[in-house]
Amino acid sequence: SELDYHPSAVARRLQGRRSEVIAYVTEVGGQPVNDFQFKDFITVLARSCAEHQLDLLIHPLRSGGDYRTDLSRLLRGGHVDGLILADTRAEDARVNYLIEQGLPFVAFGRTNRNDNYAFVDLDSQAGTYASTMHLIERGHRRIAFLGTSLTFAYAQYRLDGYNQALRTYDQPLDPALIFADLDNESQTREAVRQLLSLPEPPSAITAATDMLALHAMRALEDAGIQPGRDIALVGFDDIPLAAYARPALTTVRQPFDLIGGLLIRTLLGVIAGASEIQHQHLVQPTLVVRESSCM
The missing domain is CATH 3.40.50.2300 (Response regulator)
Structure with a gap:
């Protein structure tokens, strides 16, 4: 025009x-x-x-x-x-x-x-596939997923990678273990609280971002659960804070x-x-x- x-x-x-x-x-x-x-x-x-x-x-x-x-x-x-x-x-x-x-x-x-x-x-799907496979290969079978807004395409790909890894090992997809639309620390803390209240809580958590993983780490510690000792935790992105967290955060590097x-x-x-x-x-x-x- x-x-x-x-x-x-x-x-x-x-x-x-x-x-x-x-x-x-x-x-x-x-x-x-x-x-x-x-x-x-x-x-x-x-x-x-x-x-x-x-x-x-x-x-x-x-x-x-x-x-x-x-x-x-x-x-x-x-x-x-x-x-x-x-x-x-x-x-x-x-x-x-x-x-x-x-x-x-x-x-x-x-x-x-x-x-x-x-x-x-x-390739975000490949990233969470690798992080979830890492947990499965270490013997974990109850693995939770913490994701961010599915409005963004990468968030869906990261959820897809988690699902793909579970299918590879014929693990059931349990909706109670998936929180795929988290935006902040308070929502992440509530998700962790719900996961810990399950009759069979997860032994591992994979998160779609490092910030979600770090929020989860604090929530777990507040509940008296030590990541790396009592529960496995993996993030995504490898932000500078990931290496300096205690314990240092396993993650997927871009x-x-x-x-x-x-x-x-x-x-x-x-x-x-x-x-x-x-x-x-x-x-x-x-x-x-x-x-x-x-x-």
């Missing part, structure tokens, strides 16, 4: 000029940001941008705001050459809009629509250096006109075994 027409941006493209700036678009007021991860990850992105003589713009989107106008202004106005879209949801209207408008972007994380756009994502560089290279490929389907990358995580699961 006429309202979406930005001659300055068109002129820039016709002249082959670029801003040499890319935007990292993250949502404000949506999922709580893990400050430790965010700082480290932005540092990795900035370093990768510098290697390609690019500047990095961190652009916040308001949760529930007018993302169409915001994203269009950012890209069509010539302010940036492309964007990295973070905080992707299972059903993400922003991804659909960017695809329909033909705007250059790479998603950090998949959605339920994984056909015609570039993405870089951690290779942020690899992911950050891959996001930048993938976006540059999209900007250069390469097929988006050639730029879909699933990065493998690593299980880091520490004291919390070594009972």
Whole structure:
């Protein structure tokens, strides 16, 4: 439409000029940001941008705001050459809009629509499969799962990995052991309380994030149960606090250096006109075994 027409941006493209700036678009007021991860990850992105003589713009989107106008202004106005879209949801209207408008972007994380756009994502299902298998192979059969909001695609993949591991060993799926929509410490504490009150409590817990695992660790200790001795506990992400917890937390590590560089290279490929389907990358995580699961 006429309202979406930005001659300055068109002129820039016709002249082959670029801003040499890319935007990292993250949502404000949506999922709580893990400050430790965010700082480290932005540092990795900035370093990768510098290697390609690019500047990095961190652009916040308001949760529930007018993302169409915001994203269009950012890209069509010539302010940036492309964007990295973070905080992707299972059903993400922003991804659909960017695809329909033909705007250059790479998603950090998949959605339920994984056909015609570039993405870089951690194989979260493989991560929780590995963490749950680790517990099963140590003899645990009653394994609980603590998950975060299933609005986000990665949360569903992490639950899927847990379920897959139980199926591999023909373990029954007990709904009483699954809390798949936790947002904060108080909810996690209540989930742990309910798990401990079961006639047959779990001998192990795997959590979809390290913060959930650390909240659970405190709740268990308050109940007089020592993780790593009385119950096994595993997290996901390997945030800095994980190694310094007592006991140190077994977790699944995201290779942020690899992911950050891959996001930048993938976006540059999209900007250069390469097929988006050639730029879909699933990065493998690593299980880091520490004291919390070594009972």
